[in-house]
Amino acid sequence: MNRRTSFAGTLLAAALLAAGCTGSGGASKGADAKAPDDPAKVSGTIKVLTQRTDLVQDGTMKKYAAEFNKTYPKVEVEFEAVTDYEGEVKIRMNTENYGDVLMIPAVIKKGDYPKFFASLGTSAERSRKYRFTDFTTVGGKVYGQSPIGVTPGFVYNKRVWKDAGITDWPTTPDAFIDDLRAIKARTKAVPYYTNFKDKWPLTSWTSANGSASCDTGATTALADGDPWAEGADLRVADTLLYDVVHDGLAEKDPTTTNWEGSKPRLAKGDIATMWLGSWAITQFRAAAEQAGTDPDDIGFMPFPVQVGGRFCAVVAPDYNQAVNVHSAHKEAARAWIDWFTDRSGYADDNLTLSPVKGAPLPDVLKPYQDAGVKFIELDDTDGATVKAIDNQSEVGIYAPDYRQNLVDLARGARKGSLDDFFADLGKRWTEAARTVGSGS
Amino acid sequence: MNGDDTGTVMTDALGTAARPATAPPPAARGRAPRGVRLWRGLTPWLFLAAPLALLITFTYAPVANMIAYSFTDWDGVSPDLHYTGAENYVELFTRPELFQVFFVSGYYLAASVVQIAVALYFATILSFDVRFRNFFKGVLFFPYLVNGVAIGFVFLYFFQDGGTLDSVLGLFGHHSDRAWLGTSVSANTSLAGVSVWRYTGLNFVLFLGAIQSIPGELYEASELDGAHRWHQFRYIVLPGIKPVLSLSVILSVSGSLSAFDVPFIMTGGATGTETFVIQTVKLAFQFNKTGLASAAAVVLLLIILAVTWVQRRLVPDDKVDLV
Numbered sequence: 001m002n003r004r005t006s007f008a009g010t011l012l013a014a015a016l017l018a019a020g021c022t023g024s025g026g027a028s029k030g031a032d033a034k035a036p037d038d039p040a041k042v043s044g045t046i047k048v049l050t051q052r053t054d055l056v057q058d059g060t061m062k063k064y065a066a067e068f069n070k071t072y073p074k075v076e077v078e079f080e081a082v083t084d085y086e087g088e089v090k091i092r093m094n095t096e097n098y099g100d101v102l103m104i105p106a107v108i109k110k111g112d113y114p115k116f117f118a119s120l121g122t123s124a125e126r127s128r129k130y131r132f133t134d135f136t137t138v139g140g141k142v143y144g145q146s147p148i149g150v151t152p153g154f155v156y157n158k159r160v161w162k163d164a165g166i167t168d169w170p171t172t173p174d175a176f177i178d179d180l181r182a183i184k185a186r187t188k189a190v191p192y193y194t195n196f197k198d199k200w201p202l203t204s205w206t207s208a209n210g211s212a213s214c215d216t217g218a219t220t221a222l223a224d225g226d227p228w229a230e231g232a233d234l235r236v237a238d239t240l241l242y243d244v245v246h247d248g249l250a251e252k253d254p255t256t257t258n259w260e261g262s263k264p265r266l267a268k269g270d271i272a273t274m275w276l277g278s279w280a281i282t283q284f285r286a287a288a289e290q291a292g293t294d295p296d297d298i299g300f301m302p303f304p305v306q307v308g309g310r311f312c313a314v315v316a317p318d319y320n321q322a323v324n325v326h327s328a329h330k331e332a333a334r335a336w337i338d339w340f341t342d343r344s345g346y347a348d349d350n351l352t353l354s355p356v357k358g359a360p361l362p363d364v365l366k367p368y369q370d371a372g373v374k375f376i377e378l379d380d381t382d383g384a385t386v387k388a389i390d391n392q393s394e395v396g397i398y399a400p401d402y403r404q405n406l407v408d409l410a411r412g413a414r415k416g417s418l419d420d421f422f423a424d425l426g427k428r429w430t431e432a433a434r435t436v437g438s439g440s
Numbered sequence: 441m442n443g444d445d446t447g448t449v450m451t452d453a454l455g456t457a458a459r460p461a462t463a464p465p466p467a468a469r470g471r472a473p474r475g476v477r478l479w480r481g482l483t484p485w486l487f488l489a490a491p492l493a494l495l496i497t498f499t500y501a502p503v504a505n506m507i508a509y510s511f512t513d514w515d516g517v518s519p520d521l522h523y524t525g526a527e528n529y530v531e532l533f534t535r536p537e538l539f540q541v542f543f544v545s546g547y548y549l550a551a552s553v554v555q556i557a558v559a560l561y562f563a564t565i566l567s568f569d570v571r572f573r574n575f576f577k578g579v580l581f582f583p584y585l586v587n588g589v590a591i592g593f594v595f596l597y598f599f600q601d602g603g604t605l606d607s608v609l610g611l612f613g614h615h616s617d618r619a620w621l622g623t624s625v626s627a628n629t630s631l632a633g634v635s636v637w638r639y640t641g642l643n644f645v646l647f648l649g650a651i652q653s654i655p656g657e658l659y660e661a662s663e664l665d666g667a668h669r670w671h672q673f674r675y676i677v678l679p680g681i682k683p684v685l686s687l688s689v690i691l692s693v694s695g696s697l698s699a700f701d702v703p704f705i706m707t708g709g710a711t712g713t714e715t716f717v718i719q720t721v722k723l724a725f726q727f728n729k730t731g732l733a734s735a736a737a738v739v740l741l742l743i744i745l746a747v748t749w750v751q752r753r754l755v756p757d758d759k760v761d762l763v
Contacts, residue, residue, distance in 0.1 A: 253622060255707065255711060391727045408710070
């Protein structure tokens, strides 16, 4: 008996001991990753974490590394492709071992950047050359740089839209709905595909924020007010999505959609439209080539709202690359980020916008130039607050849940009215905004 | 009895007296040297070391960690976390909507009744002499061997618009144009159906093992007494497998409360299929409230322990005595 209790005690003690070992490690704070002066002298092996499993598998990343070695011969670059990037890297960031160069996971709070990443320079100095610097600026220092800029919009099949007799981009949400109706009536295509099952395509509707109002302060507006108030950007976007589904213009069974399968279907003209981003165009062109249809059928159009007679397209960063603050080869890591951003041609290869200021638009966005679409960049000063409100309220504008509920509501699988739905979201959001405002 | 005892003692005494002691005295044999005694005491622990180390590292330490996190506001990644006392538990119990998801467990609970009935039926039938017995055993047990994630993907295609289920129904001339995962009721029923398909095999094997451990003479004896198959089931099989039956019920209840992998893969909790565990995972990994999610996990653990305790009180685990 005695022996048993003492044994249980040992077990418990061991468990507590093991528990004590994990958890918060000491963080070295405020290191800099300086750009090397002489490319020939930088040396070391750096590991780059990336979410682009496809590019690592087909050897494209190796080609970039070989090109990089022409300038920096002594640096060896290794890649580690992570499929569930957000989930895995988040857990690894509890240790010091999360590569030398990595994409900043969305979960990391902006205020914690100095604890995890080495600074790339002051914002005053970097913002002269690069876009998106304020997305990673903490205390005047910049901690990351996105190698590409993307703009949200509808990927559509030009042939299908033309067959339905539509020649111009719709300029209002109502016109957009009318066009989808025409597609439904005159062609065999599914007018709109939600990708409900794969979730993140629904999440990406949040990126319409700023497009509807053409306001560079749209993120600040989210932090300050009710995003679902009458006329607010998210309400306009969500109403459009609701109407599309409610009017039967989306796929028949959203619960079993398939993203990989949807690409060739759009290329072949079985699907007419999807809300995604400019990054997706290259994937749909590839799908078109594979399916044996014309890649030029893949079109891209802005959100159907015009302000002052012009469409508006928000240019936003993708994942920002950063240097691990614990890296032993910070100069080499910095060299990679600079080279990858400025000289790799990665942005061009992916038909996206370059993060370097003054760089020309990619060819796929030529129609945007012809139509006089205005490109804007949102002010991200309140980005961290918006994220905090989002988590606190559990609304999840960066998560798929509430839009899945919206789609369920629209197709009648959930009871209630749209106004009540928006009112509830707005109430939870503004309540959380009050506590976050006073809390931190 | 007494007389016999004295008799043996007497013969023993005589025997010892007749033969001179060849074995060493028992006292000297029992006391081995110190080192040997230490080894002897240590040996079972050495055998236990590996499993215990694994158990502590992968079960008790994480659980201790989780309980510790449930008293903090940790977001799952930030280097600093603050002790917040019982705040997470207070928040949990002042938000009734967090417990509404247990209604979804009702579907799984109802399904597990069906599952146990089906498993019991097949176990009874296959315990008698049936043709292709082993083949049917294999067929019934097979689904349990398949990984939960794989099952999720398989059934996603099964329930798809124009998928396996629709094609099979089409063969029988029934062309339903129904989205199986489309509404809350239909989706939950479909998911619970998958759970029946998956776990019937496990219950079946447990029942079959218990039924086969019932001695065969009992059936023969009962047949002589003119018992029917139903009587055999009611008065021999059922009492014989009672402990296993009650184990199955406990497993089903705790399984229904913590259903996770199949609904998470198939719907991700959309369309009213969110279970308590899916909700907890979302709190932890989507909204970065690791502290609150840990508290929710602790509460789920306590609920399951409580349900098990109540169930054991209602149906005590008596020793089975068929004879």
